[in-house]
Amino acid sequence: MFKPSIAVDMDGVLADVYASFITMHREETGVLLTAEHLVGKTEAEAFPHILKHVNSPGFFSKAPIIAGCQQVMEKLNESFELFIVSAAMEFPNSLKEKYDWLAEHFPFIHWKQIVLCGSKSLICTDIMIDDHFKNLNVFKGQRTILFTQPHNSIADPGKHHRVENWEEVERLLL
């Protein structure tokens, strides 16, 4: 049976890095950032200490998981040639943490299905789900799905199909 291939991003699609950033920002500054502080700002604009956060040992291994993604990913894994593709190379200390996080939360994902890269411009699957335009815009495949996060939530999705959550991914693809 032919299975379309799909590349699913990690940070902001599977891993709830905003939850971690908000917690760490509060620990650092005492300020609890809410949606109105975050919408329409890049992650670096919203979180001035973001590089300190992502370079903290354990940042990626302890990231919370985005609601509903495990169940939908397990179904996608049956109907699609599923890959998890994360632009992780900027933070080399994250590589093993990301691998461990996937092994913990997605035990049905084989190591053959994991890609940790710099640019996603050489990734060729049929579909890509990502929260960053920079990744979707250079993607060579056919169908691009923009996963809503505060940094992209008021942007025009353009040619990309916007989804708000994993229930919408399920309705769209399954």
Next chain:
Amino acid sequence: MFKPSIAVDMDGVLADVYASFITMHREETGVLLTAEHLVGKTEAEAFPHILKHVNSPGFFSKAPIIAGCQQVMEKLNESFELFIVSAAMEFPNSLKEKYDWLAEHFPFIHWKQIVLCGSKSLICTDIMIDDHFKNLNVFKGQRTILFTQPHNSIADPGKHHRVENWEEVERLLL
């Protein structure tokens, strides 16, 4: 200027893992394996302790470099959209070591040019250089170059263009 894209493998193309395997096999058994022991055998057949070797901390960070590759890679980096693509995910402890090894030996390679993956089936560049048929055979690009190593040296290269060393890569591509 349009630059064709090229994916270059690490182990057996840039990193001389056979040299490491031979050294470790001698340390383990006292036996110095020579070319006649290795030709036509898979790496696992030639080196019964290979899993112990590759799981040794430092195996990938201390691997010797294959002669001539640095100079040719530096030239390729000017004429091609160059990526280093290593099927490293089977050995998650190798991820950071591979990153560090590249940073040490190829300082002109940006992190955006590095891909550590499981399967190479979703890698889409114009050209791939690899020593393993399993990677070249699933590659979606146009041109495949088989880098000779003992495990593939007596096999029919089929549709792949065989090169014996980096001088040949230079003559072929530059």
